[in-house]
Amino acid sequence: MQPILELSGVVKAFGGLVVTDEVSFKVLPGEISAIIGPNGAGKTTLFNQITGALKPDRGSITFQGTDITGLDTQEIVARGMGRAFQITSIFPEETVLDNVRVACLSRAGHTRQPLKGLGAYKSSTEKAMALLTSLGLADQAHRLAFELAHGDQKLLDIGVALGLEPKLLLLDEPTAGMSPEERHLTRTLVQKLWKEFNLTLIFIEHDMDTVFGIAQVVRVLQQGRLLAEGTPDEIRANPEVVKAYLGEEL
Numbered sequence: 740m741q742p743i744l745e746l747s748g749v750v751k752a753f754g755g756l757v758v759t760d761e762v763s764f765k766v767l768p769g770e771i772s773a774i775i776g777p778n779g780a781g782k783t784t785l786f787n788q789i790t791g792a793l794k795p796d797r798g799s800i801t802f803q804g805t806d807i808t809g810l811d812t813q814e815i816v817a818r819g820m821g822r823a824f825q826i827t828s829i830f831p832e833e834t835v836l837d838n839v840r841v842a843c844l845s846r847a848g849h850t851r852q853p854l855k856g857l858g859a860y861k862s863s864t865e866k867a868m869a870l871l872t873s874l875g876l877a878d879q880a881h882r883l884a885f886e887l888a889h890g891d892q893k894l895l896d897i898g899v900a901l902g903l904e905p906k907l908l909l910l911d912e913p914t915a916g917m918s919p920e921e922r923h924l925t926r927t928l929v930q931k932l933w934k935e936f937n938l939t940l941i942f943i944e945h946d947m948d949t950v951f952g953i954a955q956v957v958r959v960l961q962q963g964r965l966l967a968e969g970t971p972d973e974i975r976a977n978p979e980v981v982k983a984y985l986g987e988e989l
Contacts, residue, residue, distance in 0.1 A: 741804060743768045743907055743939050744789070749798035751784055758784045760963035761798070766907075766956075771933050771940045773950045776960035777984055782943045785960070786909055790822050791815040803906065821905030823896040823913065831885035835876055835895055838884055839867040842902025870898050873935060874928070890921040894928070901936060910942035914949055926952055951975070959984060 742765035749762045759781045766772060774782050787793040789800055791812040799808045807815055829838050843863035871877045874894045879887060884895060893913060900908060913929060914922040926949045933940045933953075944950050950957060951971045958968040959980050966984075967977050974980055 740767055742766055742801075743770075743803055744941075745801040746789070747799045747801075749785070749788060749795045749800065751781075751788055751793060751795055758963050759788065759795075759960075762960075762963070762965050763798075764958060764965060764968060766939060766941060768906075768939055769937070770955055771930075771938075771953060772942075772956040772958065773954035774941065774943050774958050774960060775945070775947075775950055775984065776966075779962075780960040781963040782960055783911060786822070786911055786943065790820060790909060816903055816905075819904075819906040820909070821900035821903050821907070822909040822911070823893070823900045824911050829884045829892060829895050829899060831883070833884060834881050835871065835884055835887065836864070836867055836880040838895055839870050839898045839902045840864055842899045843867050843870075846903050867898075867902060870901055873932065874898050890917050890925065893917070893925070897932070901932070905938070907939045907941070910940065912943050912945065914944065914946050922946055922949060925949075929953060 744766040745764075747763050749759055750757065751759045762785060774785070776782055784793065788795050791807070791810050791814065794809045799806055801807065802815070802818060802820060805818070807818065830841070840863050843866045844859065847859055847863060868877060868880065871880055874897065876891060876894060876898065879891065884892065887895060897910065897913070910929070914925050917925060929940070929942070930953050932938065954971060956968060957971055957974040959966040959974065961983050967974060967980050969977070
C-alpha cells in the first residue's frame with residue numbers, strides 16, 4: 740500500500756539549534772497515529788513543515804504520491820490536507836455556523852461569500868450544519884464563536900478543518916486545556932470523526948490516555964529525532980521511550 744504521507748530526512752534548524760533532525764517515516768491511508776515527546780522535542784515544528792508553514796532546510800515531504808516540499812500552505816490544503824491548531828484559529832466574532840460555512844465555501848472554490856439563496860450558499864450551509872451535528876455543536880450554530888467554552892472552540896476549529904474536506908487531518912494537541920471529562924469526550928469524538936469521514940489522522944498529544952486509547956501507531960520525538968515508532972504496546976514496552984519520556988512507573 741502506498742503511503743499517503745512520507746517524510747524523508749526532514750531537517751529544520753533555527754540558527755545553531757536543530758529542531759527536527761533527519762526525521763523519516765511513512766503514514767498509511769486510513770491510519771490514526773500520534774506524535775509524542777517532551778516539550779521542545781520538535782513536534783509542532785514538524786507539523787509546520789508538513790503543512791507548509793515552514794520550509795525544511797533538507798529532506799522531502801511527499802503527500803499522496805506528490806512531492807510537496809516547499810509548497811505554501813494554501814497549495815497543500817487544496818491538495819487535501821487539513822489542520823486544527825493547539826491555539827484555535829477560528830473567527831471569534833463570527834457565528835459558529837459562519838466559521839464552518841466559510842471553509843465549505845472555500846472548498847467549493849468561492850473566495851467570497853455568495854449571496855444568500857444561491858446554490859453554493861445553500862449547499863455550503865447544509866454541509867456546515869451536518870458537520871456541526873457530527874461535532875455536537877448544531878444547537879450552538881448561531882452563537883458567536885468567542886462565546887463557546889474552551890473545549891467547544893477546539894471542536895469548532897476541527898470543524899473548520901473538516902469543512903475543507905481533507906484526506907489527511909493533523910490535530911495539534913486536541914485535548915490541551917481540557918478537564919478529564921472533556922478529554923474523554925473529545926477522545927471519543929476524534930475516533931468517531933476519523934471513522935465517519937474516512938480520514939487519515941495524525942495528532943500531537945501529551946495526554947497519554949488519549950494517545951494509547953485511540954492511536955494505532957505512536958511516534959516518539961526526542962530532541963528533534965525520531966526515537967521510536969510502533970504500536971501502543973510496543974511503545975509502552977520500549978525502554979528508551981520509558982526512560983526518555985513516559986517515566987519508569989509505566
